[in-house]
Amino acid sequence: MSETKKRRDYISWDEYFMGVADLSGRRSKDPNTQVGACIVSQDNKIMSMGYNGFPKGCSDDEFPWGKEAETTDPYSAKYLYVTHSELNAILNYRGGSLEGSKLYVTLFPCNECAKAIIQAGIQTIIYKEDKYPDSPSVRASKRMLNAAGVRYYQYECSGRKIEIDV
Numbered sequence: 001m002s003e004t005k006k007r008r009d010y011i012s013w014d015e016y017f018m019g020v021a022d023l024s025g026r027r028s029k030d031p032n033t034q035v036g037a038c039i040v041s042q043d044n045k046i047m048s049m050g051y052n053g054f055p056k057g058c059s060d061d062e063f064p065w066g067k068e069a070e071t072t073d074p075y076s077a078k079y080l081y082v083t084h085s086e087l088n089a090i091l092n093y094r095g096g097s098l099e100g101s102k103l104y105v106t107l108f109p110c111n112e113c114a115k116a117i118i119q120a121g122i123q124t125i126i127y128k129e130d131k132y133p134d135s136p137s138v139r140a141s142k143r144m145l146n147a148a149g150v151r152y153y154q155y156e157c158s159g160r161k162i163e164i165d166v
């Protein structure tokens with residue numbers, strides 16, 4: 001006989017959206033840090049996604065993926081060229097306004113992304129990791145987010161392993 005009750009072990013909204021952000025980050029070619037972002041409407045519809053990478057036309061094979069610390073030449077490190085996952089998610093959105101939306105992101109937003117997040121009207125940030133909390137970039141980001149009234153909190157890892165076959 002077939003089951004008539006709904007299944008109980010379905011994933012939560014937070015697991016779903018952070019899972020999508022995480023999956024998006026797996027498209028990143030950055031050898032050191034892969035970041036994924038997923039923007040969600042107030043009624044839990046996915047509006048946009050992004051990951052860190054070089055802009056269109058800037059080849060992943062020609063532009064550098066190294067860190068500045070490993071070289072003294074800033075032009076041969078990734079930082080001047082890479083677009084962050086949050087900014088890509090904002091720019092990938094083609095539907096109009098992101099006012100009141102939520103951002104799921106696997107790494108705490110930097111100051112540049114915070115500016116874009118605030119100006120886009122994103123209201124809430126749910127982040128997974130805060131890898132560089134003492135960096136000027138993250139400190140400035142928090143200062144701006146606090147001033148602008150953008151709410152942020154850390155994703156509570158459920159510990160559930162979500163496997164997908166592709």
Ligand SMILES: Nc1ccn([C@H]2C[C@H](O)[C@@H](COP(=O)(O)O)O2)c(=O)n1
Nearest residue numbers: 032033035052084085107108109110
């Ligand atoms: N919120 C953030 C912070 C950083 N990124 C990107 C920028 C780089 O590709 C990478 C960080 O590299 P690392 O210094 O850890 O080697 O992550 C981002 O997309 N969003």
Ligand SMILES: [Zn+2]
Nearest residue numbers: 084109110113
């Ligand atoms: Zn950023």
